[in-house]
Amino acid sequence: MACKLSKWQSELSRVRGKHSSLTKALDYCIKRWEALTRYLDDRHVPIDNWVANQIRSWTIGRANGLLAGSLCAGQRAAAIMSLIRSAQLNGHEPHAF
Structure with missing residues (x-):
């Protein structure tokens, strides 16, 4: 086919x-x-990369964070957003931390 x-x-x-x-x-x-x-x-190969789709909105937000006022503020915002989304993807409640 x-x-x-x-x-x-x-x-x-x-x-x-x-x-x-x-x-x-x-x-x-x-x-x-x-x-x-x-x-x-190989039927075990996933058809899409769902992890990439899950973090896409955060990645866009991280890029927008470059306008956070300063380089350090943007880097802190990007790090925090990455930690929060990673916790969510791994089944944790980020606000519990």
């Missing part, structure tokens, strides 16, 4: 042209072909 998909993608990319939205989507898939086939070959 994966081989058929790969051939279909390659053929369709040639037919549609380089600038079509479909070709861009297919190119995205082709560039990540090794990861996709690894997932298909």
Whole structure:
């Protein structure tokens, strides 16, 4: 099935042209072909990285913390947010500490 998909993608990319939205989507898939086939070959490989998704909002907040008034204040805010989110991800209540 994966081989058929790969051939279909390659053929369709040639037919549609380089600038079509479909070709861009297919190119995205082709560039990540090794990861996709690894997932298909081993059912134990997770399809996504849920940890990265869990900390994304905190990472954005940490970047916004750069405007905290000073470098030290931003670094402290980033450290505290990282500790709180890590505690939550590990099943702990951060406010208990």
